[in-house]
Amino acid sequence: MTQHLADRTEPNGPGTESRPDWWRDAVIYQVYPRSFADGDGDGMGDLSGIRSRLPYLAELGVDAVWLSPFYASPQADAGYDVADYRAIDPMFGDLHDADALIRDAHDLGLRIIVDLVPNHSSDRHEWFQRALRQGPGSPLRDRYHFRPGKGTDGELPPNDWESIFGGPAWTRTTNPDGTPGEWYLHLFAPEQPDLNWDNQAVHDEFRSVLRFWLDMGVDGFRIDVAHGLIKEAGLPDMGQSGQLRMLGTDVLPFFDQDGVHEIYRSWRKILDEYPQQRIAVAEAWTPTAERTALYVRPDELHQAFNFHYLNTPWGADELRQVIDSSLDSMRPVGAPTTWVLSNHDVVRHRTRLGGSLARARAATLLMLALPGSAYLYQGEELGLPEVVDLPDEVRQDPAFFRRAGHHDDADDGQDGLRDGCRVPIPWTAQGSSFGFGDGGSWLPQPPAWGKLSVAAQAGDPAATLELYRAALAIRRTQPALGAGDGVEWLATPPGVLAFRRRSACGGTSLGAPPGRSPGEESGGNTAVVCAVNTTDKPVELPDVLTPGGSRLLASGPWPAGTVLPADTTVWWGE
Ligand code: NOJ
Secondary structure, eight states: OHHHHOOOOOOOSTTTTTOTTGGGGOEEEEEOGGGTOOSSSSSSOOHHHHHHTHHHHHHHTOSEEEEOOOEEOOOTTTTOSOSEEEEEOTTTOOHHHHHHHHHHHHHTTOEEEEEEOOSBOOTTSHHHHHHHHHOTTOGGGGGBTEEOOBSTTSOBOSSOOBOTTSSBSEEEEEOTTSSEEEEEEOSSOTTSOBBOTTSHHHHHHHHHHHHHHHHHTOOEEEETTTTOSOOOTTOOOOSOSOGGGGTTTSOBTTBSOTTHHHHHHHHHHHHHHSSSOOEEEEOOOOSSHHHHHGGGSTTSOSEEOOHHHHTOOSOHHHHHHHHHHHHHHHGGGTOOOEEESOOTTSOOHHHHTTSOHHHHHHHHHHHHTSSSEEEEETTGGGTOOOOOOOOGGGOOOHHHHHTTTTOOOSTTSOTTOOGGGOSOOOOSSSSGGGGTOTTOOSSOOOGGGGGGSHHHHTTOTTSHHHHHHHHHHHHHHOTTSSOSSOOEEOOOOTTEEEEEEEOGGGTSSOOOOTTSOTTTTSTTOSEEEEEEEOSSSOEEOTTTSOTTOEEEEESSOOOSSSEEOTTEEEEEEO
16 A cells, blocks of 8 residues: 555645745644545545645645644544554545545645654554553553552552643553553543653654655644653652643643653654655643744754744733744744644634634734744634534543533633534535535534635635635735744834834845745735734824835724724735
8 A cells, every 4th residue: 555655746736846945934724634524424524525625725825734633543532542653544534535635735736744643642552452461561561651550559640640631640451360450651531641752662663654654745744742752750740730730831740851852853854854845843832932942943843833822812012022032932943933823722713812703813914924834723714713612412522521620710611622623614604514514513513604604705805714815815925924033013002013024125134935036926015014903992003004005904994094993903015
């Protein structure tokens, strides 16, 4: 099978062939395979469904598509529990479907990034099953973290670590003879045993898996839990509970250990062996922007999601601060910042930022004006809100079950509940599951979503879909957007932020995106001012929206003159 599929094409559609460093300013669209499009009508999205919608993504104007896991998996965590890293789960298709998807994407000029899940496997993975069967003392157990329990009969977990999904991070095994056995570590669900990255076989296996998918023609990897692979030696106790609340803010013995970087240095060498710049992006939750920057040093990964930005509330001061600290921390390592507002693990940004569509659109236009790469999550281009009223009986997120009674300290009532951002997206205004597929949808869609469907929005200049299309089209051709590593802040009243981005023609150090010439199809603007009103009142901005400039785009209605309406972002060409 692999041999048959090994004759790969490179990305060859318009815009992909001659873009060195294409990833530095790329807009990358996350597809969550179960919820994007259902090709075979079983109620669950799949690869053939995604393939049929690739022209939509090309037309939207994104550069690359990141696919969440589609590997063989018992789906205990929606595919982030991988039983076979080289096989496609039958619910999504097979390797031929993956091959066809990659080829079609390349023909359309889209690059494909796949998810790699190296922190843990599924408990159904052959390695784990064999380790269980062979019992304590087997060298196969060293590929995971098996430990005897504490207490008189080993009845207590080996340490006090807590699972991200709630409850202890350890589960006790039963020996082949039926007696209670060792415990194993799982930072996530019990069905996701953590791999032991001190074991050479684990390194060898993942290097081989990387090559398998690179040989299949993928353009990059999103590294799941990139901060988690190495655990502090001796697996020391934390000494306190409530560890979930410390994620991303504190140093933890199971996250962001320095040892992870050696792994990424070895992976970078493999990526660099392949033509056309194959990349990797780290899902790395770290305490500071500076710690995140370590993952993207020149000999490590290319990008790391900027979760500090995602977690920032809607406020001019807070946003300016996080933009500055993000850019400042990346500059010394020469990596682009990677902006993101929504993904399959967090409350959709429309809801998270307060529920207003106007504000969600303003947030997006701000993000797309910042230097670096940006990630979009499927459905945000339709302005989809979080679905906050899913009945318990349809929920599938393991975090929901393990955290029952312990979640929900956020205003939106959805903290830690992830099904609400995973509801299948609407393609048509009517019909079975609004065009998602012919067999219903694995999570119920709100009846009002027909009005938010692609069909309902396409061609309507006021629609969010058209705003995204316009923004991405401008970003592609406007050398002042995306490229570079800095912004020039402009003086603004409280609650407003504004900055200028210049292209190389404007005489600053900011260059055109590699592979694009300065001024190319740009309509002649060499600088763009992005102004954002985060308040709920209109503001006058005569010093920012200067005469002689021109309107490029606004996230909402923008009356003539220099007034910026509430919760609105505008792009002003100079
Ligand atoms: C991060 C993924 O984005 C999330 O969906 C998953 O549950 C965990 N990693 C565990 O793999």
